[in-house]
Amino acid sequence: MPIRIPEQLPAQDVLLGENIFTMDSLRASHQDIRPLEVGILNLMPNKIETEVQLLRLLSNTPLQINVDLIRIDNQAPKNTPQSHMDAFYHEFSQVAHKKYDGLMVTGAPLAHLDYEQVKYWSNMQAIFDWAEKNVQSTLYLCWAAHAAMFHHYGVNRHLRAEKISGVFEHQVLDQHNELLRGFDPVFFAPHSRFGHIESAQYSGVDGLSVLAESSDAGAYIAASDDKRKVFVTGHPEYDPETLHEEFQRDTDAGLSPVVPVNYYPQDDPSQSPLVRWRSHGSLLFTNWLNYHVYQTTPYDLNSLSGSDSPSNED
Template structure:
């Protein structure tokens, strides 16, 4: 089934051109199932590209999904038009009384700064705490994953000697995880970060489980059942040209940046890269949404209550 997003959102045109089924509101209300409510807290500077990346993956799943775009309440985006933000995004202060089946928090280009020096750190930690009572399943990405495990579990981040940049192979450690159904034993993932979290820093007795890890780049996927959260420290959601755009941008700005590893054919930036992670990106998001659908209660008001955690449920109104 399709994803339901606002008619005028730029992502709609992109997804329709790619063959992703996008539903309008009139058609959505005719179906006899409750749409899954998924929120996206978009912390990336390029809001439109990021919202398209996630909408593409969410919209490919066989369930009706209603996507709500969320922003930090008092943070003003410098890279996205104000009218786009006003039209399509809701501040967290407006949605914090609502319940969501799923909630995604993206990364942000602030990884070298101490967590508590981020201007919106207090609100972000409030959001993390809010997901425990108002969200059935949460997914954090890259810096947001680092921020979440630091907030919930006190894990430190470590600055890398050089940026981890490219497409790296990761090994599945828990093949029985519902999030990894259909995954190959090893899978490629785009990585773009200057800091890392270490498995050695995972505190004992907190129930954290490392699902996938890379020999070169460390933690990739960590399950956090206590907080009903999947932490992804890398970027399976990236489009084919995303790393190329980052590389070109930094070169044009005169920054010292290495060619992304295992990305351009023969390490030649003049040649178009090939996407070798798309299928696993779709698998991960399909599995995450399937797990939400399997366990989330039909009564939205009960989302986040301990009694609903881990129980099979349905979002169909029979």
Template structure:
């Protein structure tokens, strides 16, 4: 089944060229199927790139999925055209009375700031609180995961001595958990972050389960016991060249601490190799199927 997206969204043409089945709104309206309603709070600077990455991962679902793109009203994005934001995005005030089957909160390049110093922190807190009663399950990614863990469970982020940057091997700890069903015992995830989660506080929580970890990158996948909150510290949605683009950006800024991403390039070359795509797709499919579709009511009260 297809993903349901606006006719003129830039991601539509890209996904169709990759033979991912997309359906425009007019065709979806005439199908007698209730789509899964997913709201994506997109905090990444390159919003069109992030839209395409997330829709690609959800595009192989057997479900019809309808997306609403959300941005904070208290922050003005600098890297996306105003016309694109006006056409495809909305703000929290327009959806606060609605119910959604799932929500995705993306990362954001603001790790150096305390949560309380983020310009839209108060609005984000309001959205996260709203999600507890208006969303069946929420998937938080990278900084979004750290923000969600801090808000919902009081788990703080900690600074790392150097950036966790590269593609790292992870071990599945909860092999019978539905979210990692079908996973190999070892799998790969890209990471790009200067901060980590306070592990002492995380392990002390009786509301959370650690599902996978990495010897080099630390904890990766966490889920609440009621399955309403999922936290992902890496970036499995990244394209093959995304880490390379970040590396070249940092090199161009003459940052003294820049190191090449680990375990990312082919041996004896500077060509990236993608070793995370299959598990990334499976993770998003498992979340959409087990945590969203099979748990959400057909009709919200």
């Protein structure tokens, strides 16, 4: 089944070129089913690139999905045309009355700021609290995962002197967990961050479990037992060239970045990246939509209020 996205969103042409089925609002209105309502709170500067990455992963499911793109505030984005924001994004105040089956919150380039120094931190706190009652399951990526841990549980990250950058080997810790269904016991995933929370800190929170981790990059996937919160500290959505573009950007800025680990053959940036994370990234999103969203969400979203709502599944 397709994902429903706004007409003329640039991501639509990219996805259609990859033979990914999307539909516009008119066609979706003729589908006699209850689609999933998914919000994407996009905090990344290059919003168009992030849209394509996330929508690509959401598309690999038999479920029909309605997507709302959400912005954190009305400030002009750094690397996205204002016309794009005006055409395709909702301010949070415009959707705060809605209830969602799923919400995705992206990372953000805010590594060296304390949370209270982030200009929209109060907005983030309001959204975190709103999601508790209005979203069946929320998937937090990278910076958002750390920010949510701090807000909900008081667990603060620490900043590493050297950035964790590269494609790291991970181990599945709970092979029977639905979120990891179909995963190989060992798999690869990209990371790009300074912030770090130890696996023991996740596990030390009552009701949270670490499901996959890396001996080098630490905890990768943690989730609440009630399936309402999923914390992913890496970037399964990244395109093949994303880490290279980050490395080149920081090099050009004179920051002397570390070469992303296990990314280039022989760690040689002149060679094309070795891509080995996309299948598991796709599977992670599919499992989240199926087991944490579709099979737990109420058919009538207006009844959503807690973790024991009746299932959407027949």
